[in-house]
Amino acid sequence: MNAPAQMRRPKETGVPDNKKYLHPTLAKNYGNWRYHDRPRPGVLHHVAHGGDEVWSVRAGTQRQMDVYTIRKLCDIADQFAEGRVRFTIRSNIEFIVADEKKVAPLIAALEEAGFPVGGTGNSVTMIAHTQGWLHCDIPGTDASGVVKALMDELYDEFKREEMPNRVHLSTSCCEINCGGQADLAIIVQHTKPPVINHELVANVCERPTVVARCPVAAIRPAMVNGKPSLEIDESKCMCCGACYPPCPPMQINDPEYSKLAIWVGGKNSNARGKPTFMKMVASGLPNNAPRWPEVAEVVKRILMVYKEDGRPWERMADWIDRIGWPRFFEKTGLPFTKYLIDDWTGSRANLNASTHIRF
Amino acid sequence: MSRLIAGKVRGYCRRIKARSGRGVHSSRLKEDMMAKKMHDTPNLDELEKGPWPSFVSGLKDLAKEKDYMVDLLGQLEASYKTRKGYWKGGTVGVFGYGGGVIPRFTELKDENGQPVFKDAAEFHTLRVMPPPGMHYDTGTLRQFCDLWEKHGSGLIAFHGQSGDIMFQGATTENVQKAFDEINEMGFDLGGAGPAVRTSMSCVGAARCEQSCYDEARAHRTVINTFLDDIHRPSLPYKFKFKFSGCPNDCMNSIQRSDMSVIGTWRDNIRTDDTLGKKWFVKHGMNELVNDVVARCPTKALQIKEIKNVRKDAHISAVALDDAQALEIDNKDCVRCMHCVNVMTGALAPGKDKGVTILIGGKSHLKIGGLLGTVIIPFMKLESDEDFEKLTDFAQRTIDFFAENALEHERTGEMIERIGLATFLEAMEIDVDPAMVNSPRMNPYVRTDGWDDEVAKIKAKKQAA
Numbered sequence: 063m064n065a066p067a068q069m070r071r072p073k074e075t076g077v078p079d080n081k082k083y084l085h086p087t088l089a090k091n092y093g094n095w096r097y098h099d100r101p102r103p104g105v106l107h108h109v110a111h112g113g114d115e116v117w118s119v120r121a122g123t124q125r126q127m128d129v130y131t132i133r134k135l136c137d138i139a140d141q142f143a144e145g146r147v148r149f150t151i152r153s154n155i156e157f158i159v160a161d162e163k164k165v166a167p168l169i170a171a172l173e174e175a176g177f178p179v180g181g182t183g184n185s186v187t188m189i190a191h192t193q194g195w196l197h198c199d200i201p202g203t204d205a206s207g208v209v210k211a212l213m214d215e216l217y218d219e220f221k222r223e224e225m226p227n228r229v230h231l232s233t234s235c236c237e238i239n240c241g242g243q244a245d246l247a248i249i250v251q252h253t254k255p256p257v258i259n260h261e262l263v264a265n266v267c268e269r270p271t272v273v274a275r276c277p278v279a280a281i282r283p284a285m286v287n288g289k290p291s292l293e294i295d296e297s298k299c300m301c302c303g304a305c306y307p308p309c310p311p312m313q314i315n316d317p318e319y320s321k322l323a324i325w326v327g328g329k330n331s332n333a334r335g336k337p338t339f340m341k342m343v344a345s346g347l348p349n350n351a352p353r354w355p356e357v358a359e360v361v362k363r364i365l366m367v368y369k370e371d372g373r374p375w376e377r378m379a380d381w382i383d384r385i386g387w388p389r390f391f392e393k394t395g396l397p398f399t400k401y402l403i404d405d406w407t408g409s410r411a412n413l414n415a416s417t418h419i420r421f
Numbered sequence: 422m423s424r425l426i427a428g429k430v431r432g433y434c435r436r437i438k439a440r441s442g443r444g445v446h447s448s449r450l451k452e453d454m455m456a457k458k459m460h461d462t463p464n465l466d467e468l469e470k471g472p473w474p475s476f477v478s479g480l481k482d483l484a485k486e487k488d489y490m491v492d493l494l495g496q497l498e499a500s501y502k503t504r505k506g507y508w509k510g511g512t513v514g515v516f517g518y519g520g521g522v523i524p525r526f527t528e529l530k531d532e533n534g535q536p537v538f539k540d541a542a543e544f545h546t547l548r549v550m551p552p553p554g555m556h557y558d559t560g561t562l563r564q565f566c567d568l569w570e571k572h573g574s575g576l577i578a579f580h581g582q583s584g585d586i587m588f589q590g591a592t593t594e595n596v597q598k599a600f601d602e603i604n605e606m607g608f609d610l611g612g613a614g615p616a617v618r619t620s621m622s623c624v625g626a627a628r629c630e631q632s633c634y635d636e637a638r639a640h641r642t643v644i645n646t647f648l649d650d651i652h653r654p655s656l657p658y659k660f661k662f663k664f665s666g667c668p669n670d671c672m673n674s675i676q677r678s679d680m681s682v683i684g685t686w687r688d689n690i691r692t693d694d695t696l697g698k699k700w701f702v703k704h705g706m707n708e709l710v711n712d713v714v715a716r717c718p719t720k721a722l723q724i725k726e727i728k729n730v731r732k733d734a735h736i737s738a739v740a741l742d743d744a745q746a747l748e749i750d751n752k753d754c755v756r757c758m759h760c761v762n763v764m765t766g767a768l769a770p771g772k773d774k775g776v777t778i779l780i781g782g783k784s785h786l787k788i789g790g791l792l793g794t795v796i797i798p799f800m801k802l803e804s805d806e807d808f809e810k811l812t813d814f815a816q817r818t819i820d821f822f823a824e825n826a827l828e829h830e831r832t833g834e835m836i837e838r839i840g841l842a843t844f845l846e847a848m849e850i851d852v853d854p855a856m857v858n859s860p861r862m863n864p865y866v867r868t869d870g871w872d873d874e875v876a877k878i879k880a881k882k883q884a885a
Contacts, residue, residue: 075604077609093632096693096769126576132566151584195497197546197589210471211471213473239784242673302786332669373711375712375759
């Protein structure tokens with residue numbers, strides 16, 4: 063590394079204070095808000111106890127932004143929103159105005175510049191995602207590209223509030239699932255054990271670490287062609303790819319055999335039921351770049367059935383709780399295969415130990 | 422407006438500098454003019470179509486001026502063709518820190534072992550911690566843009582899944598230069614590897630009526646206590662904090678953090694009759710019954726004639742009209758937020774606010790996904806002492822984790838392995854039925870200490 067001759071010591075300043083970045087009306091009413099409503103999709107209207115009001119206009123971004131795009135957003139913030147913006151956890155950007163008259167021109171400016179206004183309330187909001195081929199060292203697929211392709215398909219649902227409740231989506235490029243829990247998630251699902259380059263293992267991998275990393279104890283040390291390496295008990299391996307990050311010569315990604323799975327019913331909030339993890343409902347979808355049409359088809363199918371059938375305020379998990387899994391598979395037309403029956407630790411809790419069956 | 426003009430002036434100055442640089446340094450020449458010819462990117466071109474903002478168009482805009490980005494597009498297009506990733510990690514950092522930079526070197530080599538896309542052979546990311554709630558002013562964002570255009574690719578992600586501002590794409594040589602400028606602005610690197618990680622907090626008190634504590638203060642107070650553990654990774658594995666202002670948990674903290682700090686309240690739901698009546702006029706009885714009363718998970722809501730509303734201290738009620746009210750039995754309420762979400766303002770979190778703390782949330786690897794577990798059912802978070810108590814608790818948790826977790830084991834897995842009771846005992850926290858869904862369902866436990874435990878609980882009660 064060509065470090066500068068004069069080494070500068072870092073200033074360990076940590077997380078910066080956000081006070082100077084707050085819109086003035088937010089700073090003034092900090093901790094003193096009374097209620098909010100949504101005058102139209104993409105706009106939140108908050109009222110403070112003292113009577114102050116703000117309108118937050120939310121717009122979708124590509125998350126991975128070039129400096130020109132960021133400067134364009136800054137120009138809009140300077141013109142309308144006191145030079146302040148904030149980002150949501152799902153990479154939407156919010157502009158806050160204290161004057162209702164600014165809302166319509168602000169929306170027009172955003173749309174004119176190519177940023178869709180929406181993502182509030184019971185809409186399909188922007189997809190939480192990861193790095194993929196652009197930057198990750200272990201990706202089975204891309205992230206930004208999958209998201210771009212899907213959000214093109216879900217564009218109208220982002221701009222409308224027509225779903226039963228909010229819909230959070232995520233994508234993940236490997237089974238580590240950095241995209242996180244969501245109402246609907248798209249996650250890589252490998253279907254073949256890693257292919258080992260025995261020439262490299264000894265030099266690249268700390269073998270005991272790799273052995274310890276395997277959730278099913280399928281990896282063991284071995285001498286291959288006279289070199290210390292690792293071998294896999296393929297009858298045990300469930301192809302999770304956990305060994306690949308600590309040992310890149312154990313290539314898990316495959317253009318054909320790394321498939322995509324769809325998961326539904328993750329709920330982050332404590333509202334109504336407790337938070338839930340999502341469940342796998344489809345797999346075996348091809349990693350079909352650049353637009354992943356087979357994935358988009360299944361995603362849209364599930365979302366449209368939910369849109370049609372869900373009652374107000376039912377998140378995906380609440381809706382499935384009401385209609386039951388048999389009807390979920392019936393309505394979506396997705397095949398319920400043996401692979402969807404959980405057999406991991408604690409799995410018996412996921413089996414139906416009752417006569418509760420909907421006919 | 423003045424900022425806008427200043428931005429334009431800065432842009433103009435940059436162009437002038439670029440021009441004047443040409444004769445001075447021949448290697449700058451190419452960089453400052455139009456970049457080299459683009460590679461064919463038929464796959465990526467498909468992602469410029471459609472209405473959603475396109476990151477590919479953004480990459481191409483950057484590539485007009487940077488060979489670096491021309492080659493990045495080349496490698497990304499190769500991934501789209503072969504469906505393989507071509508980055509490997511390595512060791513790149515900044516002076517004084519052991520983490521916060523994600524090194525990436527290309528693995529896409531020709532037959533001679535040379536990078537196929539040599540100008541993008543190094544594409545490192547700097548993880549930078551955002552301010553709480555991810556608020557910015559445009560001056561800061563423009564400064565980010567200027568420094569990253571100079572030292573990096575010009576590509577910035579707002580934000581990564583842990584909450585970092587990700588400055589994506591710098592050469593090994595430029596990482597330090599970029600960091601120095603970012604650091605001088607008052608921003609600092611986030612976590613990577615077996616370290617305390619960058620944290621996130623919701624918009625919270627800044628703009629949300631459901632906020633139950635000062636999320637930004639908690640976020641900064643806790644995280645800035647652990648900067649050494651962020652910048653110098655030496656824990657068994659990652660440790661994540663997240664801060665949500667209410668049980669809606671907009672930061673997804675129960676699923677995604679080792680220590681989840683969530684706002685809640687102990688007293689009654691507050692009510693506002695004016696807003697209650699306004700809501701009822703707009704939505705009516707059907708919505709009240711179907712969307713509010715029927716969806717209460719603990720049946721704590723009832724519709725009553727106002728004259729029949731109970732007068733007990735734990736009852737709150739909001740008027741719907743002059744005759745009827747919605748009655749809440751706050752002893753039964755689990756603070757799920759549903760009715761408060763639907764009837765915002767008419768119903769609101771109580772005044773005796775604080776936080777619930779859960780520990781052990783994580784994703785799949787290695788033993789499967791785990792949700793956090795309640796460790797502190799309630800604590801106040803208002804005074805300086807309260808915040809000290811929070812950081813002290815965090816410190817003790819991390820100390821225990823550092824000493825007892827196995828390599829690559831998260832807190833949730835550690836607790837799974839040693840048992841919650843063992844963890845609580847070590848942390849000197851009293852057991853509480855709020856920590857479990859139900860008591861044990863099997864007899865496989867040795868209970869010869871039962872009488873001692875009962876005596877201890879009695880003694881504590883008497884002392885209190």
